[in-house]
Amino acid sequence: MSVFIIRRLLQALIVIFVMSLIVFAGINIVGDPVDLLISPDADQAEIEATIRRLGLDRPWHEQYGYFLLNAFKGDLGNSFIFAEPALKLILQRMPATLELAFAAMLIAIVFGIPLGMYAGLKPDSNFSRTIMAGSILGFSLPTFWVGIMLIMVFAVMLGWLPSTGRGDTRELFGIPVSFLTWDGIQHLILPAFNLALFKLSLVIRLARAGTKEVALQDYIKFARAKGLSSRRVVLVHVAKNIMIPVVTVLGLELGGVIAFAVVTETVFAWPGMGKLLIDSIQLLDRPVVVAYLLITVFMFIIINLVVDILYSILDPRVRLKDVKA
Amino acid sequence: MSATTEHLAASAAADQAQLQTPFRRFVSDYFDSKVATGACMMLLVIIFIAVFAPFISPQNPYDLAVVDVMNARLEPGEQSWAGDLSFVLGSDGAGRDMLSAIFYGLRISLGVGVTSGIIAMIIGMAVGLMAAYFGGRTDTVIMRIVDLQLSFPAILIALVLIAILGKGVDKVIIALVTVQWAYYARTVRGSALVERRKEYIEAATCLALSHRRIVFRHLLPNCLPPMIVVGTLQTAHAISLEATLSFLGLGLPQTEPSLGLLIANGFEYMLSGKYWISFFPGIALLLTIVTINLVGDQLRDVLNPRLER
Numbered sequence: 001m002s003v004f005i006i007r008r009l010l011q012a013l014i015v016i017f018v019m020s021l022i023v024f025a026g027i028n029i030v031g032d033p034v035d036l037l038i039s040p041d042a043d044q045a046e047i048e049a050t051i052r053r054l055g056l057d058r059p060w061h062e063q064y065g066y067f068l069l070n071a072f073k074g075d076l077g078n079s080f081i082f083a084e085p086a087l088k089l090i091l092q093r094m095p096a097t098l099e100l101a102f103a104a105m106l107i108a109i110v111f112g113i114p115l116g117m118y119a120g121l122k123p124d125s126n127f128s129r130t131i132m133a134g135s136i137l138g139f140s141l142p143t144f145w146v147g148i149m150l151i152m153v154f155a156v157m158l159g160w161l162p163s164t165g166r167g168d169t170r171e172l173f174g175i176p177v178s179f180l181t182w183d184g185i186q187h188l189i190l191p192a193f194n195l196a197l198f199k200l201s202l203v204i205r206l207a208r209a210g211t212k213e214v215a216l217q218d219y220i221k222f223a224r225a226k227g228l229s230s231r232r233v234v235l236v237h238v239a240k241n242i243m244i245p246v247v248t249v250l251g252l253e254l255g256g257v258i259a260f261a262v263v264t265e266t267v268f269a270w271p272g273m274g275k276l277l278i279d280s281i282q283l284l285d286r287p288v289v290v291a292y293l294l295i296t297v298f299m300f301i302i303i304n305l306v307v308d309i310l311y312s313i314l315d316p317r318v319r320l321k322d323v324k325a
Numbered sequence: 326m327s328a329t330t331e332h333l334a335a336s337a338a339a340d341q342a343q344l345q346t347p348f349r350r351f352v353s354d355y356f357d358s359k360v361a362t363g364a365c366m367m368l369l370v371i372i373f374i375a376v377f378a379p380f381i382s383p384q385n386p387y388d389l390a391v392v393d394v395m396n397a398r399l400e401p402g403e404q405s406w407a408g409d410l411s412f413v414l415g416s417d418g419a420g421r422d423m424l425s426a427i428f429y430g431l432r433i434s435l436g437v438g439v440t441s442g443i444i445a446m447i448i449g450m451a452v453g454l455m456a457a458y459f460g461g462r463t464d465t466v467i468m469r470i471v472d473l474q475l476s477f478p479a480i481l482i483a484l485v486l487i488a489i490l491g492k493g494v495d496k497v498i499i500a501l502v503t504v505q506w507a508y509y510a511r512t513v514r515g516s517a518l519v520e521r522r523k524e525y526i527e528a529a530t531c532l533a534l535s536h537r538r539i540v541f542r543h544l545l546p547n548c549l550p551p552m553i554v555v556g557t558l559q560t561a562h563a564i565s566l567e568a569t570l571s572f573l574g575l576g577l578p579q580t581e582p583s584l585g586l587l588i589a590n591g592f593e594y595m596l597s598g599k600y601w602i603s604f605f606p607g608i609a610l611l612l613t614i615v616t617i618n619l620v621g622d623q624l625r626d627v628l629n630p631r632l633e634r
Contacts, residue, residue, distance in 0.1 A: 015473065023485060140615045142565045142585075144572045145607040148592055152600050163596070259478040266573055267592075278573055281488045289488050296481065304476055 005309070012301040019297050020071070023290050024064050067290075076294065077287035081280075086291035090273050096166060097272035100264065101257045103192035105250065108199035113246065116207025117238065121215065123208075131204060138201030143260060147194040147267035154190060162187050164269035191268040195261060199253055206249055210242030217241075251307040255300045354627045361623035367616045374428055375435040382425035387580075415601040417590060423601060426587055427609045434583040435613070437494065438564035441501035445563075446556055448502065449509025454548070456510070457517035458540055468514070471507040479504045479566060487575045497576050501563045512555045516548040550628040557621035561614045568610055584610040 058066070067077060076087045119128040155163035166187055214220060215238060223233045262274030269275070273292060280288040356362050374381065414423035456467040474482070486500040520526065521544065529539045568585030570576035572592075577583050582590070584606045591602030 023489065136618070137615070140561070140565075140618055141611060142568050142572075142607075142614070144569055144585075145588060145603075145610065148588065148595060148603050148607070152595055152604070156596060156600075256478040259481040262480065262484065263569055263573065277484070278575070281484070281575060293485055293488075297477075300477060 005305070008305050008308070012305070015301060016294065016297055020068070020290065020294055021064070023293050024067060025060065071294070076291035079280075079285055079288045081283055081285045081288075086287040087295075089276065089288060090291055090295055093271060093273040093276050096270060097258060097261050097265070097274060100188070100191055100195060100261055100270060100272060101254065103188055104195035104199065104257055105254065107192055107196035108203050109246075109250070112200045112203025113207045113239075113242075116204040117211045117234065117242070119204065120208040120211025121234065121238075123212065132208070135201035135204045138197050138204075141197070143194065143198065143263045144267055146197055147191070147264055150190050150194055151267070161190050163190070166271055191264050191270050194267070195257060195264045198260070199250070199257060202249065202253065203246060206246050207242055210245055211238055214238050214241045248307060248310075251303065251310065255303045258299065259296065351627060355623060358623055360619060364616050364619035364623070367612070368620055371431065371435070371613055371616060375432040378428040378432040382422075382428045384422050384425050386421040386426040386429055414605045415599075417587075417602045423605050426582065427584070427606050430582055430584040430587050430606060431609055431613065433577065433581055434564050434567060434585070434610070437498060437501070437567050437577070437583065438560050441498045441505065441563050441567075442556055442560040444498070445502045445505035445559070446509050446552065449506040450513050450545070450548075450552065452506070453510035453513030454517055454540055454544065457514045457521060458536070458544065464514075467510065471510050474507045475511070479562070480569065483566060483570060484575070487570060492575060492578055494577055494581060497567055497570060500570070501566060504566065505559050505563060508555055508559055509552065512551050513548050516551050517544055520544055520547045554621055554625040554628060557617055557624060561617035561621065564610070564617075565614055584613075 070077065074087065075085065078084065079086050079089055082089060115131050119131045122128050151163045154161045166184065220233060220237055223237050224230070228237075261270075261272060262277060264270065265272045265274040266278055276288065277292045279285075280292070355365075379385065414427070416422055417426065452467055456464040482504050483500045486503055487496065490496040490499060526539065526543060529543045534543075567576055567583060568588070571583050571585030572589045574589065577586055579586065587606035588603045588610070591599075591604075591606070594602050
């Protein structure tokens, strides 16, 4: 087990290193931030001073070496646009993104599991067919278009919910969150549902497939033969046994939710790190792009590692140390 | 087989022979489902529109001599101010006919999706076959890279590439190919590993055929059915991803507006209630993706030998 974790951590380090090299080298070859940052009226001396201040006059491998050295100290460079540390900018916006991602996950679980179980228990009813057709739509609809339609219906036509921003926030352990104020919750509903839609479809399908399989097992027959109420059989015996695949897949998908938040945040002008990424790509704000990508890759590797370990705990048949290098 | 036995076999199963060719069986299986038949028709219509967009559009939406700002933001069904054209689906901020813009957009979206799909399929197939046929270290290295890539969401990889490469049709295609090749490689490797152990490959090896001939004439054709399924589903995925990138302003340039860009352009008018500029391109995109997915699902069911039909 510990050998497995150490090996995975080493792998993770290599991935981060390669990723940073590719991204840094790539971004350096394209686009010249100097044109964007310095006003056309600036004279030659000013331009040169700025280039020197940003370290853009060095060869790129030297810039990268310098960047790597600083990265170990937790310094990922300063944003060209905001003149603040890139890491700080991203960490500032991370709570908003995480709040959105967790709200979306919660919606997917709270609605997905009951709907999926219903569709698995009564596969031929009309309601089940509607659920399954809806889940196909959920897979096919592009997230950004659903977001636009949600804004159109609920914000523009009905006027029930606000369409942009985060609303009032309140501090929780020093971190501003939206879900503690009524205004914040109203702002959270549309983007969270938008982000949840894809995962909701996924959970419905998983729960349905699991329920169909579990319902045929002997222990369910036995529970029914014992005279347990069908409510107890469904809520305890079936529900418990469909959880393993649902939990695993949701864990793996958490990373995907954070990545896809880029789209939802852009549609709803949600001030998270995804929106920061898109703005930075368009403004050629190199340090922020590199820092975002490194942090996200890092998060992904941690999530994948945790899921792998959890999986082996939940399902003892999976033997991690048998995995060959 | 000698001429006599061939003749005997043919006359014995004369009435069944017609249904028993694999292709005919495949066709009759496919059209068993009404939904799938409808989807197939719809796909043909979409392809027709995409290919012949310049001939069937009411106007050329990118010909500045035809487009008139006086016609901007007309509601669906309104007439142009000169009275020579009726805007069935309304017009956008520059006075373009939405229906024509959608036809042209469909052409670009489908073009980018299919092109990237084909390139990714060729690369993935070559790499996957190599991994399965040579095995050992080649296989380990290739599959490591594939697994690693598949553990990251497609959108993230595409964003990284666009951030590095910049915008443009060729760059979007490169990004889509990079995102997709791993799916093809994994699928083809899986089926090639199964096929490789079968007798006909052994027979081909015993006949001392060259590696190239065995891989391309014997192994490859038998790995194709799952590739067709993955190909259809991945193309739908590519179209959706391209639309997302274009919507984020990181995909195609304004001069080549795909459906995603049309939706993005209409977004600013959405808040003032002018829904049609975003809504109709979205419906076109949705219909395209759902249709391709339905066709792909049916192909999977029909081509899957494990499902008894």
